[in-house]
Amino acid sequence: MHRHERPQGIQGVTIKRMLFLLLAVVPVLGWADDAVLSELLTRIRQTSQAQFHYDETRLLELADKPWHGQGYMLSGADGSLVKLQLQPARVIMAIAEQRMLYWDPQQNQRHSAALDSAGPAGEQIKVFRSILQGRTEELQLNYAIAAEKQGPQWTLRLTPKPELSGDDLPSIEISGDDKDEQRRILIKQSDGESTEYRIQKATAAQQQDYSLPRLLREASGE
């Protein structure tokens, strides 16, 4: 029953046509000092509107097999973020004006909550936004950040600061290669569940398919 709604344009997109990637992390030789880290974090700062295609794999404690989903992420200059899941079913999860919105038309489930009181899901999407929009101050507030480089591959590890261990913050691993074609983000919850995203910049054609304000309106039920 799952419809595949992947837009046509994405098949033909070449890597070279991608404008820039989510995380432009300069790899270093297995270590990262403050200066390098600072440079990395400055480079990932995203202030303008951007759109990404993602593939998601979740390992749930109560599931026998991994769950897969895919869709688009739309990031707004005002800090809003929409995660539009198209497969296996259309679901919108968004941040707008410090609120988390959730809309599952198939299950007819709609939620809206202040971001700070939305529980682990709220925390996760907040972290995701911090990564996508390069909100480095938010990340550094809660995480110890370490960088690692092996050949062309690099990894940035975000570990919750020890004093925040009671807050159920996930640990995060962001990795990529020198070509900056695609990124992998692995979010591991403290209860053992994990979510892996593979993200790449959407093409100009794909970006015309979805409007962030319209999706926000759909999510909020307006």
Next chain:
Amino acid sequence: MSFVWRKRWFVLLFPLFLAITFWHIKVETDLNAFFTATDDEDSRLLAGLLKSGELSRRYLIIVEKSEPTKAAGDGNAGENPISIAIFSNRLVNQLAKLDDVEQVWPADQPPRDWVDAVASYAPYHARLFSLNPDQDAPELFNPTKLETKAEGLKQALLSPQGGFVKTVAKQDPLLLSLNGFKALQGQFQQQAKLGSGGALILQSRPAALDSEAQTRLQAAIRADFAALNAAAGGAFKLSMAGVPVFSVAAQSEISQDVTLVSVVSSLAVGLVFLFLFHSFSALHWVMMVQGASFVLGTLATALVFPQVHSLTLALGASLIGISSDYPIHVMVHCAKHRNTPLSAVRLLWPSLLMGGLTTVIGYGALGFTGFPGFEQIAVFALASIAASLGLTRWVLPALLTHSALHSAHLPGIAAWVDFCGKHRKVLLGLFAATLVMAGLCLPQLRWMDDMQKLAVDMDVLKQQDTAVRSHFSSIEPGRFVLIQADDWETALQRAEAAERRLKALQQAGVVSEYHGLFPWLVSAQLQAENAKFYQGSINPAFQQAWQAGLAKAGLSVEKLGTLLPAVDEPLQPAKVMDSPVKHILSGQIVTGQTGVMLSLWLGEHDPDKLIAGLAGLEGTRYFSQKDQLDHLAGKYRDRSLVMLGIGIGVMALFIWLQQRDMRKVLLTLLPSLASVLFIFATWALMGEEVSFLHVIGLLLSVSLCVDYGIFFIDNRGKDADVTYHAIASSTLTTIASFGALGLGKTPTLPILALSVSLGVTLGFLLCPLLIQKPKN
């Protein structure tokens, strides 16, 4: 004891008693404690709800964008405007840190501990999944829908609520326990549709009517808001509603009234006194005597009652005018007859004593009208009048030894007495005709049946309250369905029966919404019924179908495939009330003296249809605070009318005991009774709604007017002009002191001012008409 020592003792003891009074007194400012009788279960319930009810402790707060001003617009140029949601989120975080805040949360989502509390019900899922298990079980346990159910579970695990759902699903794979909480979810969803993110609910720790703490809290809320708003460029405005907002405003009004009445009353009496006697020295000593009477009255009240109400002090201040009557009579006779104060007080003592006694009877009757506050006033009056009489008799002569008294001639007094004497027959005929007409007017009298009209007028606050409440779902704090029973089990069974009816009434549009107790608290009977349906459905075939559904959805059969039998023991109310759920339900568990009382909160509703809809349910009734207050108003009115009659009867008895002459008794009472009749008739003609307070005012005026009759008939100075001058002087001070009550904004005070002032004025004027001028 010599005069010198009497004076020394008085000067020594007065400050001592003042200090003891200050040390001992605890002042109560809760208006309801003054008016709400606690002599039956409903009244106690009402008083308790008003004092500390959960809904009463809640503030409804709205954050909105303020109208942009030029200055603010300039100041924010180039900056990103902060949204209401972000700002209110910051405000919630800030307010949560305040000591007096128990909890604060956005109105459209449950507080975190509520969600945790819901998860704690998972082990009991088989016992509380439905209020109507016979109706819901076929759908909930339909084996053909288990695949859909498993898919739904997977989606729930993937949703933002995944963490919460996982906790529940581990113990309750079918998520049965959440079925009962659907209504709770619905409440918050409905709120989400209303609000724009700026609607907050704040639950205070102090009781709603603890106005000192609430004033402090409101100031702290405004300060936090102002600090955040300043940082946001003044882009927002804050509105608050809720019972504590009214209680603080009422407290402020009453405090102002108490100060105003006390100051103006004292000043007015002092000025009248100066006008009458032209002596600062005498004024000083008489005010000392009245001050001492006030202090002794306050001390006696503080000793008898745990707390003294501020209104007792305000009304007590008016007693200064009444109890100054006794020194005034003495001083008028002193000045006119060139007597010493001692000889004057000895001469007048029997009349003073009887006058004081009738006044005490009037106030004593007030104490039996049923108002807790007026019981205090009765004790206050008894003590202060006794003190005033005693000080007038034994101390005042010592204090006035060196005071020169010059009694002012009040123009028209002698002329009125002479006029009444000359035209007595005509005037009496006129009086009789008026009396008949007044009697005929009485049936038109309108009784006030809405106690709200006696509350402090707060139209602006009410408008603000309505505006703020429009942002919230419409649960009303003052009207609910009350369930009563001797034990928890019966009470819960009755609550469940009532909830079933309310659900039907909601579907019929009679009530917009309601907050019941299911499934927070479930009767053992309903738990057993649920368990029976559960056990009957969870057979091997059902389990297999469920496991197949799980497998198809990709969920773990090992972790979710075993549907455990219902737990052996039902969830006991005692256990629930021993958990954090107690705080969620505290507003719905009403503390009564006996048994269990539960309340089911209501949204907008049609009371008549709701009452009809609940008919026939044992131990279940509709409770309206307003109706209860109005019922109390009616009860108070009837009691005050009875006490008016009894008070007059007792006064007549005491006068007869002194005079042993029925004619004199009637003549003494006639001016005051006639004035009461005329005032009732005037109110009837004017269409004035008469409350128990009007009647009480008249009862007081009778007790004061009877004094005039006593003095006029006794005429102990053997000089009717001097006696009538003394009566006129005391009438002036009474009007001055009670007239000051008319300046109060609390409607109680102007009503008493009008009733008493009219009563004593008419009674004074009727004295020489109805009582033949005594021979000198």
